[in-house]
Amino acid sequence: xxxxxxxxTLRESVLDPQGxxxxxxxxSMNYGEVGSVRIGKYMELEIEKGSKEVEETVNEICxxxxxxxxxxxxxxxxEECVAL
Amino acid sequence: xxxxxxxxxxxNCDLDMFHAIKDELGEEADYIFHDSESLDGYDAxxxxxxxxxxxxxxxxxxxxxxxxxxxxIKAADAGKPILGVCxxxxxLLETGLLPGAMLRNENMKFICQDVQxxxxxxxxxxxxxxxNGEIITIPIAHGEGNYFCDTDTLKELKNNKQIVFxxxxxxxxxxxxxxxxxxxxxxxVLGMMPHPERAxxxxxxxxxxxxxxxxxxxxxxxxxxxxx
Numbered sequence: 050x051x052x053x054x055x056x057x058t059l060r061e062s063v064l065d066p067q068g069x070x071x072x073x074x075x076x077s078m079n080y081g082e083v084g085s086v087r088i089g090k091y092m093e094l095e096i097e098k099g100s101k102e103v104e105e106t107v108n109e110i111c112x113x114x115x116x117x118x119x120x121x122x123x124x125x126x127x128e129e130c131v132a133l
Numbered sequence: 134x135x136x137x138x139x140x141x142x143x144x145n146c147d148l149d150m151f152h153a154i155k156d157e158l159g160e161e162a163d164y165i166f167h168d169s170e171s172l173d174g175y176d177a178x179x180x181x182x183x184x185x186x187x188x189x190x191x192x193x194x195x196x197x198x199x200x201x202x203x204x205x206i207k208a209a210d211a212g213k214p215i216l217g218v219c220x221x222x223x224x225l226l227e228t229g230l231l232p233g234a235m236l237r238n239e240n241m242k243f244i245c246q247d248v249q250x251x252x253x254x255x256x257x258x259x260x261x262x263x264x265n266g267e268i269i270t271i272p273i274a275h276g277e278g279n280y281f282c283d284t285d286t287l288k289e290l291k292n293n294k295q296i297v298f299x300x301x302x303x304x305x306x307x308x309x310x311x312x313x314x315x316x317x318x319x320x321x322v323l324g325m326m327p328h329p330e331r332a333x334x335x336x337x338x339x340x341x342x343x344x345x346x347x348x349x350x351x352x353x354x355x356x357x358x359x360x361x
Binding site: 114 | 190198281
């Protein structure tokens with residue numbers, strides 16, 4: 050079995066209203082040193098070994114559902130879990 | 134003319150849509166559930182607003198993989214009129230039937246109010262009942278209506294006159310070029326954030342949305358009903 054960590058982030062060209070709001074909150078808390086905040090998503094998946102390479106499956110899942118390529122990028126880490 | 138009103142788990146404007154067609158237009162309408170395998174016999178498809186699948190992951194992203202969407206893609210290819218309002222628009226974007234994507238409103242607020250729209254193209258099958266440049270009042274109710282696309286897509290939208298409605302005066306959500314509604318290249322799929330189905334009766338605040346539904350019916354009749 051594999052444990053997969055997926056990180057979905059907004060493309061740089063895309064404005065992040067949520068991140069802006071958090072940045073403004075941090076500034077109002079006197080953390081003026083915070084230059085920018087970008088909010089993304091973190092997902093954990095457990096994937097069984099199938100007929101396809103796990104990396105191929107993960108790429109498919111990420112591009113078809115977990116991220117929207119118009120506004121987001123994704124990256125992932127795959128860890129093989131040793132069965133107990 | 135027979136309309137299909139698609140119902141996803143979490144749709145909440147389906148009744149308004151049904152009412153607009155059945156009671157205001159006097160046309161036929163059926164609710165079609167998201168797992169339906171067929172849309173045979175329907176002349177037009179309406180994707181109502183709401184919060185399909187709780188807006189989980191991204192708005193419209195899970196509804197996009199519903200069974201019925203395969204049929205909607207087929208209907209779009211066949212040139213049938215398809216209207217997606219609010220969450221329906223978001224679903225059409227996720228499906229790729231319309232270009233671009235939705236972001237959170239610039240001010241991070243859910244906005245529920247009347248807005249003024251300018252009719253930018255009255256030559257679509259949805260808008261022939263309006264004058265070009267006509268200013269109409271239609272309500273919006275959304276937290277993610279901040280339409281976004283890259284510069285190449287925007288250029289294409291403009292060149293092909295795919296921008297059908299734009300916000301007039303105040304842009305409520307920060308959408309690029311004040312975009313409120315766009316069609317696909319062929320012009321038979323319209324996605325818009327404002328709710329025309331909530332503006333079909335002057336007793337309930339306004340009837341500027343009625344012309345949109347009347348345009349669909351009129352254009353369909355002219356194309357499909359043989360005159361005696």
